[in-house]
Amino acid sequence: MTRYAVDPSRRQLVRILSTPGGETVSDVWHFDGIEDTDIHRQIATTMTALSRTLWHTYTDPASAALDDLSPNSEGWRREMEREEIGRVAHALRNPNLPMNGYLVQPYGGIEGSAQQLGRLLHEIGNPEFTDAISIEVDEEIRTIERAESGDLTDRAAQAILLSRASASPTQVAVAFALLQADPFGSRELREQVDPTSASVAAGQWLLAAARVAASLSGIGAESVVMEADNIEELSVATPTEVLARLIEGDDPYDVVSELIRIAMAVADGYAIAPAREPAKMPLYRTDFEGKTSLSYLDPRRPAPDLLEDLLGGIYGAYLLWAEYDESEAPDEDALDEEALEEEWESSRKQRQAIFVEQVRLLVQPG
Template sequence: MTRYSVDLDQHQLVASWGTGEGDLSTRIAVLPDGADTSVLLALARSLTQLSAAAWRTYTHPASAADSLEPNSEGWRREKEREAFGEVPGAIAEPHLPHGGAMMVSYSALVESAHRVGRALHDLDDEALVKAVLAEAAFELAAVENAELGDLTSRAQQAVLLSREDASPVQVAAADRLLQQDPFGPAELFSAVDPTAAAVAAAHWLAAAAEVAAESSGEHPTQVVLEADNIESLPHETPTLVLGLIEDGATPHEAVTKLVRHAMHITDGLLLDPVALRDQLEDFEETVAEHTGEDDPDLDDVAVRLTPLDPKRPARDLLEDLLAGIHGCWLLHSDSGEDDEDDEDLGDAEDWDDEQAEEHQRRSHERFARLVRETAAANRDRLI
């Protein structure tokens, strides 16, 4: 979301937002002379709340809800997204206290706009009102652009957000980047929505796992776990995703399921308590088996509710999936299939740094070629 602040030295209202590569900021307006600092801070705080509410309609779209029936979660999300059109009016003519009472909107977005309007009413500056209305329109347009898969300008902040669904446009963009570099170019983290990037990465991980399985003799779902014996890897999540795909899930289904679950944990929700109960029972049996005790003490043992970082689940998943692709290359390289192609480099035990780097470059290129071929052969899995 965009964060708004008051520059006391320049007496300006400032907006800042993240881009995946760092933060950008811009001046929104010059603030009126003599204004009370608390009122200025109320304006900045309300604008930040407005941005947060607007971007929540992006990260929690109605399309990701189970139902759109009246009063369902999906229905509420639809109504909140439709409320974008009410924002300008709420800012220009906010609800004000009257007779010791004040109307409060059920919509977090609209109520934030009313708070912005009330702060502007207290400041009583026509030029500031115009500037804030233009800024609110620009912020809402950024959300709309992100929904369409256009992550340019202010909408680029979407690369830092986890979303319960994935834009087909963004999935296609991530797929093209992975086609160029199956190990994952830096642009995946600065130009693409992370949930969509993770969907594409899951498809490429499955392809990499097939290549590694063929060369190593391991099952495709176990290759990242086996590669962890060569180099320490975050193997749990890639192995879980490979298992879901092996069981018939599409990359989109596997990724959005994990991201959505982690986002619910972040929101303080546990949607499947029965599954948690089963997990705890299995966990207690595992601890009992490990300790040899029939009734082990679990007071000091923690259980993870999600394998992802709940503060940044989509980007965390993307990082793990790319690490899984690297692990597949490790296992493929360790199988020795590249040895015959590197005979011109001499005996591996006698390689200097330059020869070792050349071997690794060739190995990367050979593996990438095989993964591209496998990914192309299974493209219907991604689409």
């Protein structure tokens, strides 16, 4: 989401954008002629709150709700929230004002924040400022719409830091191409692709990598990451769960969406247990009203956490494959220490390249 703040030394309203590449600050409006510094802060705070509620429609669409869309359900509530976006522009310019000591309050958070911001704009009474803020909010809405379509460039890159239960086919295709170039996960994959969509593609590459390791080691593909954990410490539970479900024939989109939905529900306080016994503990636990919820993923950042675990699983498959690979090792007696280190590095790169080529032959575009 976009955050807004006030630079009091310059009397400037600024926007703060957080992306994988870092944070940037840019000016929105100079409070020239608006002397009340308290209202400066109220404007920034309310704009941040409005941005947060708007981005909630991106991270929590109605289609990703755990229940149906019947009246008063979570899915129904999200649909109503989405409809409020169409009333934001009117609320900024024509907000509900107190009458006879009463104020009509809207039901949802989006329209509520927009009404509150509209009342502040009405209080200031500067048409140019109202125009500028209206344009800024409209740009935020269009940014979210671009993110939903899979375009995460420029301002929409904020979405890469968020977790969304549903994946974008456009972003999955981008992630698949990046994994084709580097199955272990490049910087571009982590910083330019929605992590939910990247996880869908990474799950398919993990399955292929596990099968390559299994064919050489004789260990079942679903157990590859657990075995690799004995070579080097890895996150085991999540990639093993994903492997088990993909081997059973589950759709990668469904597997990723369910894991992230459960983690997001846990973050919201719902008590939900995993579908099967985890490969290794611990999972993330949240106590809510005396009940314990379990999630394979960190509820604070489920999509990035899932992507990290799946990429770690691909690396684990390589570790196990390399453990059984019988490629000729450097002659330690014939080389000095520096030359031996170079030979081992060269051997590692060659073996990794062989593993990657074998994985590429198995993986299928999703």
